[in-house]
Amino acid sequence: MVGMTLVGSSVTVSRTLVDAPLFTTQAVRYTAATAILLVMARLAGARLLRPRGREWLWLAGIAVSGLVLFNVAVVRGVAHAEPAVIAVAVACVPLVLGVLGPVLERRGPSRQVLLAAPVVMAGAVLVEGTGRTDAVGVAWAALALGCEAAFTLLAVPVLRRHSPWGVSVHAMWLAAVLLAVLGAVSEGPSAVGELSGVQWAAVGYLALMVTAVAFVLWYSTVRAVGSGRAGLLTGIAPLAAAAVGTVSGGGTPSASVWLGIVVLILGLVGGIRPRRVPAGERHPHRTEYPVPPRRPDAKV
Template identity: 80%
Template structure:
């Protein structure tokens, strides 16, 4: 199967989604002293309600998963939402935050190799050449740090979870659409995190959330989850996970920009160099090649019929 190219219009949603994720770093700092699992459970439950409402307003039909779709969507929620949060928290106990950020920066290469295989096509040589460039640029922006062997293991898990958030959506994107995948990921992830929160932090943990905590969680639920998820999966469905994976390099650029604006000071020379390297990698990996970009999501299920079954119940 031919490797699809990516038009700029198809990339815009994913770019916007990564900007929202990267730009949320200042808001995320407000939640450092909040109970992790409880806060994230509230975030994803709220995001589910927002997504269902927005989907109805947009005329998008939501359907219940069936058969193996439950495995893909549960795996997506477990890795991309639940284990990712656990791995980050446990990882920074053994490694500097920059080490975890570097692990996330490796996602473009994983997505560039594994994503096309799930989509039953050959990896794009253009993407495979550009992915290491984006990775190096992101590492320069984030910096490096010290770690031990346990920290390396947690960082590897973070990388796997980051990739799983995109790769496990590929087989179900065609039938469920970006709206459906986002809704099912958030309610499943919210349920898992609620159980973890009640077990590890206690049901009373929600009372520990202050006004700033609620405001930050609401921001994350609306923009960093509900909006960003739909934007991201829209680009993944349109151009494929390999091309979309390069856009993860935008997140550290947005974080650096927001940090400079909010008082972290002028970025270091290495950060400016990293920004330039990321932009070179994005330009090289995403430039059009004159080949139309068909919608490729769900190629792994060619026999999947179009008609949907029971609609998802809201609330």
């Protein structure tokens, strides 16, 4: 929940980077986040392992889809669609994770999660609103949805061996390298000098709180409760964005936003609360036998 709150709060901060060179700025962000996370991992005593075999493919997939392509899809998408369209597409993540996540985890989907996911999605749509788009905008929105889901799904096979610390570190430095190459080719090596002081501060906040801290919190949650239930928590991001927008002078939320907040909270509570298991289902392979009463003169 804390991680998704940080992600939602980044919407206001990210607006200061609209005019900044995209690839170069993101390369600086992920490079700084990698350095920060290495220090944090050392202080926490976390052991970082070198990837091997197919693990490189999973980690590279996270970097390419969840970190590089997602940013490209959002930036290119808003040129053909209003930002709300991209946000609505990303709001479908809980349902995607609820269906595909358990498959990668080799278990059946949770009925509780599948029932709560559409409620969370509906609440997010009410909070974010809708907007105009064209066919190209729809395609970019669909790509953003796929990349956002891949950020979690591709981590499932490597979380057990590498831990949230390892997955975060490897995904970050791989993305930093890719973005640095893209930035050098398309924006030039001197693009980093175009960043203003305010933009450097924004990059620092994104690197520390929204990347280094939020990544570890998110992957820790995925490993602890599963990708399906964790996916429901993405609904917290629109709530945080709406709250930060109100505090920062965005005005009082409309009635539809308040309704969306209520729907979101109901969906989160319904999907995350522990399911009560009847006593007879807790130990299906154990038969309960009545214990005969003990005689008063029996030795203990």
